[in-house]
């Protein structure tokens with residue numbers, strides 16, 4: 001039972017073919033959840049036009065077949081020709097028991113597996129990762145987990161910013177203060193201070209600015225000593241990102257680094273080929289592409305700059321090389337850029353130019369999975385009290401230490417407490433981010449994210465702990481509970497029906513690159529479980545059959561919540 005709605009759609013299709021013949025088999029029955037029944041099918045209206053019959057008649061004739069399918073308890077025509085379908089309790093129970101025995105828990109394997117490049121996290125060398133990178137990292141990591149589970153081949157691309165004119169001043173500053181001092185500062189996480197040190201001198205001291213420009217030239221020319229120093233900066237930053245990834249439980253490794261500098265050898269060809277194709281032209285000394293449909297406020301065409309008038313390449317050039325490489329060399333069918341929404345226009349232009357050039361054929365999907373702003377509780381851009389951007393590592397540590405306070409009085413063993421606090425703090429931070437639609441701005445509020453009630457990470461973690469404690473109390477092994485599942489109360493039915501929607505929730509979240517859909521599903525599931533648990537005694541059920549059925553429902557809920565949280569990248573403590 002991979003997907004409830006798909007199974008139902010198949011039934012409706014079979015019913016309409018049986019009634020009207022094979023030539024109508026292609027009509028797509030739109031199935032959606034309904035407030036009046038379990039689902040509503042919308043197929044009769046479109047079909048009625050083709051058949052030249054009243055829509056309600058068409059609906060009634062299809063419905064008469066559905067009544068006989070074991071899956072359907074009732075099919076009723078409503079409105080202009082909708083079919084409201086109520087599933088049979090017996091069927092739901094059987095499907096849930098089947099799901100419990102399925103190692104995939106109903107998550108489908110894609111019948112059209114793709115190669116998907118996911119460009120995410122992508123911080124900048126020798127610059128502090130900011131809260132925006134926290135979001136691109138967490139959302140991207142959940143998207144790759146879901147895609148892989150669905151059977152797609154995922155290529156993680158951490159497009160770190162390790163190139164550009166900034167490196168002239170950074171390297172000169174490094175030389176000025178001495179390597180030892182610079183590395184000590186970077187290792188201490190004082191990346192902003194290091195960066196600011198360089199910037200202040202660059203703005204104030206013309207001689208320093210001059211040296212910095214010469215240093216850029218030396219870097220681009222491949223000067224050995226300059227390259228050595230540049231690499232040390234990158235190694236330092238890598239260690240810093242990796243420490244953050246490790247704390248967050250993010251799946252990125254060094255093997256996933258696809259830095260901007262990787263594309264250096266390809267940039268000249270990018271410019272040459274676009275110029276030859278007539279897509280790029282010289283404008284004010286710079287080589288630019290002007291994709292159709294992009295105009296500035298003044299109404300003039302907007303350029304994607306490929307080569308500046310001083311001969312230098314920029315962010316746009318690298319992205320053109322990257323997209324060509326990802327399609328041409330990596331064989332991507334789909335490319336997802338998990339990047340801040342302020343770069344929407346940049347990506348729209350990159351995609352447009354790549355389409356013009358034929359580097360991005362229609363068969364390949366390129367999409368910007370835009371990430372909204374992180375705000376403080378004042379709803380303004382998230383900043384520290386002194387107005388600077390906040391260090392990510394400090395934020396992560398704060399989430400964990402606040403979590404420790406929340407659970408302080410519950411555990412005496414300091415090691416166990418630290419372990420639980422880590423899972424709760426990280427889980428809270430990640431879930432708070434993942435549960436908000438990625439394009440919306442998101443308010444970073446420690447109190448709310450750590451609350452044990454409401455839509456929070458700890459609430460879901462706690463739900464798993466509660467289910468585990470049922471099994472502990474009854475000395476029952478959840479793995480031994482296999483059903484059969486019988487539905488004897490409305491709360492059982494609602495829970496089972498929700499559980500059957502897991503596969504579709506995962507597939508839809510991956511399809512839209514929107515983990516908040518899966519988060520919402522898990523929250524609804526936990527709420528359904530709470531109602532079930534309040535209304536239906538499990539260990540003290542009225543008969544051994546009902547007890548075993550309810551234990552099976554609890555075991556399935558536990559499995560699904562754990563699998564879902566894993567797809568979100570949220571750690572779960574065994575106890576809470």
Ligand code: ARG
Pocket residue numbers: 119122123124159160161319322337339
């Ligand atoms: N380094 C960039 C930033 O911090 C993000 C890069 C996103 N990926 C890309 N292919 N442009 O904003």
